[in-house]
Amino acid sequence: MTDNAAWRTARPAVSVLVPFFRDDPSGLIEALSDEAQALAGSVELILLDDGSGDDALAERVTGLVQVSRLPTRFIRLKKNEGRSRGRNRLTTSARGGSFLFLDSDMLPDDRRFLQTWADLVARQDPAVAFGGFSLLQAPQDRAFAVHRAMSQKSECIPYQERALQPEKYVYTSNLLVRRDVFEAEAFDSEFSGWGWEDVEWAMRVARRFRVVHLDNPATHLGLESADKLAGKYEQSVANFARIVDRHPDFVSQYPSYRAARLLKSAPGVRRWRSLFKKAALDERVPVAARAFSLRLYRAALYAEAV
Incomplete structure (x- = not known):
């Protein structure tokens, strides 16, 4: 576990939680760090290497953590725990009253991305909120054309439309959850492999809490x-x-x-x-x-x- 110099004295309201497995989150770390001065310690970043076993990647992430202007912690696991367990583990290090789950292959579309989330928490403190995602900065390679077409049709949805079926359009790619809500409904660690664990979680949560949708997207780079x-x-x-x-x-x-x-x-x-x-x-x-x-x-x- 590695903490940077800003970690110890920060009193965050929002904890940004980023698990990764053999993906390089360097671009995301740098983009989020660019907002640090305006946030003044109100947002922290926690990264989890879920057993990638890649020393070079871990060294690169450690170097970025140490120079990041956001209060940042980096946790490296020896063995892979899986998507649900990894995200649950991240929350145990979080100090904020709200958790912002971000996938490592995301990149904010706006320079005030974290500020928008922090302002929402300060103003409304929602139980659950999803900011949406886009393909604005995603690669245009021909090899990814099918995924791009499918994602544009079923996932890159305006927030007004998402709000009509709030539990359906919830992904851990850009998801804010209040601490007490997560303590009441954590991710189901029995899910394995790929897919549906975030939607299943949202179905459980939507029965008890209001799910808010807003226009604060990040690009999904991992087509x-x-x-x-x-x-x-x-x-x-x-x-x-x-x-x-x-x-x-x-x-x-x-x-x-x-x-x-x-x-x-x-x-x-x-x-x-x-x-x-x-x-x-x-x-x-x-x-x-x-x-x-x-x-x-x-x-x-x-x-x-x-």
Whole structure:
């Protein structure tokens, strides 16, 4: 565990919590540090290397932590604990009354990103708030075109629209949670692999607390190729089954659930599934059609869970 010089004397209201596993959070650390002077110790940053096993990466992060103008702590684990346990662990070092969960592959879209969050906490102290995310600064590589198309359609949503289904559009990429709310409802450490643990958490929380949406986005830099995205969907089936079992009232409203139900009753769904994946990975197919095929592939996978 490494603390920088500003850590000891700070009295933060907001704790920014960033887990990472083999991703380099250097750009995010530098961007957040740029706001330090205006924040005057009201926001701290805590980073968790969740067992990356990369000494060079850890050394680079340690160097940035030591020169950061934000009060910053860096925790390095020897073994990977997973997304939910890692985030839960981060909160045990946090001193603020609110936690801002940020993914390591995010980058603020505005120079007053942290100030906007600090002002919201000082003014309203919301139970839960999501700032949204964009692709404004994301790479334009052709290899990521399918992911970009899918994300723009289903995730980069204006805050007014997100507010209509507040629990659906909650991701730990840019999420503020008040301390007492998190103590009442932590992330479920039984989730494994990729996907749905943040949405399941939001479903639980939305039954007890108000979820606020605002326009304070950060860019998701970590776009994936279509084949890697398909692999993540394959990992997420068990997690989707878990939320179907726990929150059928919420999940039944989602297009992914309705599509999975339709495909479940279709003859030869396994054969269709392989065809959907093949089309999604075929670079000769137009991007919009590949994105639609990948959504169908995900629904065909989820047919096993509904």
